[in-house]
Structures are given as C-alpha cells and as structure tokens.
Amino acid sequence: MTGRRQEEGPDGSPVFDRLGVRPGEAGLTVVQFSTAFCGPCRATKARLDQLRATRPALATVHVDAESHLREVRELGVEVTPTLFFLDPAGRVLHRSSGAPGLGELAALVDAHGGTPA
Template sequence: MSGTGVLVLVAALVLTAAAAWWVRARDGRVRAAEEETVGGPTAVLEGLGVRPGDADLTVVQFSTAFCGPCRTTRARLQHLESTRPGLAYVHVDAESHLDAVRELGVRRTPTLFYLDRRGRLLGRSSGAPRPDELTAVVDAHTGAPS
C-alpha cells in the first residue's frame, strides 16, 4: 500500500471516530427549550390529549413499536411516575400520529418533550435518555422521590 493510501485510510478512520463520538455525545441528551427551533409544540401536544396542568412535570414520549430503546425508556418513566407524584408520563405512538410528528420535528424515537405545569416546553431529548440525566430532570421539577 502506498503512503497516500495509508494517509487516506488514517484520515477516514479519524473522521469516522470523530463522527461516532459526536453522535454518542448528543444521543439522549436533554436540550433546553431555547435551543429548539420547533414553534408552538404545546398546542400540538395538547391536541394529542396531553394535559400539562395535571402535574408539576409532564413527559411526553414519542415511540414506535419496533424501537428497543423506546421500551426501556417507557419502563423507566413508568417507574419514575410511580415514585414521583408530581410526574405525569404520556406515551404517543409516532406511527399513529404522523402529522404531530412532522409538526414537532420528531426525527427519531424515542423523542421526549418535557413540559411544566403551565404547559411551557422545558426541553426535549432525542434517543434513549441517560438514566441519571432523566432522573435528575424529573427530580429537579417534581422534588425528591416519596
């Protein structure tokens, strides 16, 4: 193999590693609402039956039937909901609500939206959220577990 070939191979490996690191670092991370470009998600979510006024924090999860991380996230959120009285969890089947998926800019599952009691969007995450980060967000808005 020539020196140019080795150089091209090394460059491709470095770029692939950098891209993989970037994707992994962003996967499941909760982003604050001010970083979002999606306009008016609260009305769309309320059209799906979400009632943020019923809890201190409402977490809306968009998922699909074939998504493994969606099942794990759903189980984790259901457990948190049972131990934190100020948390409401709403599951939305993305395949059955394609108009809402388009309006909200849901590109992958699971995608979670975090709403306060007034219906303000606090943030969102795409991909499986990290368990410690998800628990921290829930505890920050609902208080310590009972």
C-alpha cells in the same frame, strides 16, 4: 449515545392539546414519542414508569409516532424515543432525543419539577 440531542423546544401546546396531553394536572409531564419496534423506546418507557412510582408530581404520556405523523412533523421529531418535558402550562421546558439511562432521566425529571416524594 450517538444521535442524542437535548435542547430547549418551542411551545408545542396546540400540538400537545391535539394529542390529549393535559399538563396542568401534574407538576411535570413527560411526553414520549415512540415506535412499536423501538427497543430503546420500551426501555425509556420502563424507566419513566419506575420514576413515576416515586414522583407524585410526574405524569407521563406515550405517543405512537407512526400514528401521529402530523404532530411528529410539527414538533420536528426525527428520532425515537424523543421526550418533551412540559410545565403545568404546557410549555416545553426541555427536549431530549435518544434513550437516557435511569440516572440521567431522574436528574432531568428532578431538575424540571418532578421531584421525588
């Protein structure tokens, strides 16, 4: 997909704290920044929900980018959906922009600690 970007991200813990994200409660927390009228965002959320059903170590948090512009700017979110993969300490393990397919998303989740049951 054009515009998709994957990179290691900065430690955004204070930003995620303000959003109410509690990564210590799961082996892997995926934070998705979305907008209301974003079709790829809805598809990505559905894929994450599907993965969460078979991966008890996975938690997901969905953030409305339009309602959290300060955090969007601080984290450099330019495209929705943007996903942040956080370890239990709140460190950003991976960042992905764009809508990954189910297989790609499953591989990312599994590679970062959200392994299936």
